Amino acid sequence: MTPTIPGFGHFRLPGADGVELAGAVGGHGSPVVLLHGFPQTHLMWRHVAERLAAEHTVICPDLRGYGDSGKPAADSPAVYAKRTMAADVVALAAALGHDRFALVGHDRGALVAFRAGLDHPETVTHLGILDVVPTLDMWDVLHGVSAAVAFHLYLMAQPPGLPETMIAGSADAFFGSFLDAWSGGPDALPPEVRAAYLRASRAAVPSIVADYRASAGVDIEHDRADLDAGTRLAMPVTVLQQDWGAQLGYDAAAVWRAWAPDLDHRLTKAGHFMAEEAPEEVTAAIRDLLTR
Numbered sequence: 572m573t574p575t576i577p578g579f580g581h582f583r584l585p586g587a588d589g590v591e592l593a594g595a596v597g598g599h600g601s602p603v604v605l606l607h608g609f610p611q612t613h614l615m616w617r618h619v620a621e622r623l624a625a626e627h628t629v630i631c632p633d634l635r636g637y638g639d640s641g642k643p644a645a646d647s648p649a650v651y652a653k654r655t656m657a658a659d660v661v662a663l664a665a666a667l668g669h670d671r672f673a674l675v676g677h678d679r680g681a682l683v684a685f686r687a688g689l690d691h692p693e694t695v696t697h698l699g700i701l702d703v704v705p706t707l708d709m710w711d712v713l714h715g716v717s718a719a720v721a722f723h724l725y726l727m728a729q730p731p732g733l734p735e736t737m738i739a740g741s742a743d744a745f746f747g748s749f750l751d752a753w754s755g756g757p758d759a760l761p762p763e764v765r766a767a768y769l770r771a772s773r774a775a776v777p778s779i780v781a782d783y784r785a786s787a788g789v790d791i792e793h794d795r796a797d798l799d800a801g802t803r804l805a806m807p808v809t810v811l812q813q814d815w816g817a818q819l820g821y822d823a824a825a826v827w828r829a830w831a832p833d834l835d836h837r838l839t840k841a842g843h844f845m846a847e848e849a850p851e852e853v854t855a856a857i858r859d860l861l862t863r
Contacts, residue, residue, distance in 0.1 A: 688804045697807050
């Protein structure tokens, strides 16, 4: 049985282009949308969502291509572009009665949140980012043998066919390797949660690969166009991440400052799955963001 977020109801509502998004919603107050990362579902927010629901309406969707949300065929680069996935979030929030909301994303969801902040500044009031740099910068900071930590980015950037076949042939080993390697401790992901992530990812190999493939193509084009045009994030931004700058040899705060003039950049000692490993720290960072 798939775990749930206690006290939250479930929804199935249309995103952009009619693609159905599934997820959980709970609480009362000003809206906060939480977007999950890879290889996870909205369940990753269970601890943080419960805490925020005391003062906010908390909306936790599965991204298109993940979990129980729709998985359209990637018949064009736009289908899994972060621009399209950001439009999903805006459409979902509107369907739930919210034309303005705070937005927090982790990993892949953070890239969607970043794009939503650039494309919909009138809609996204506050932006929280967990453990990524923007797509354009991500490829720039990976170099030499240090790039081995992100081998999956290169694998899923390949043309359709081979990545899907390789991953589907050993899906649990592939997705499970990230759940194990990126976790800060054995207690972060209980067995039933880990099993739920593996089950969801196993059923979504083509769409997950398409999401990553977009980040080696159309997403870069969109980021570069905004950078060249001088488009920046207009809302308060908080970034909470591991010290990737020290590990990979770049200034992470400076990378983010180029995109976000109103920036609070924080480092954490938690692992990549920080919302599950250190929910109090993540919740506090979000609450601080929402007061700015």
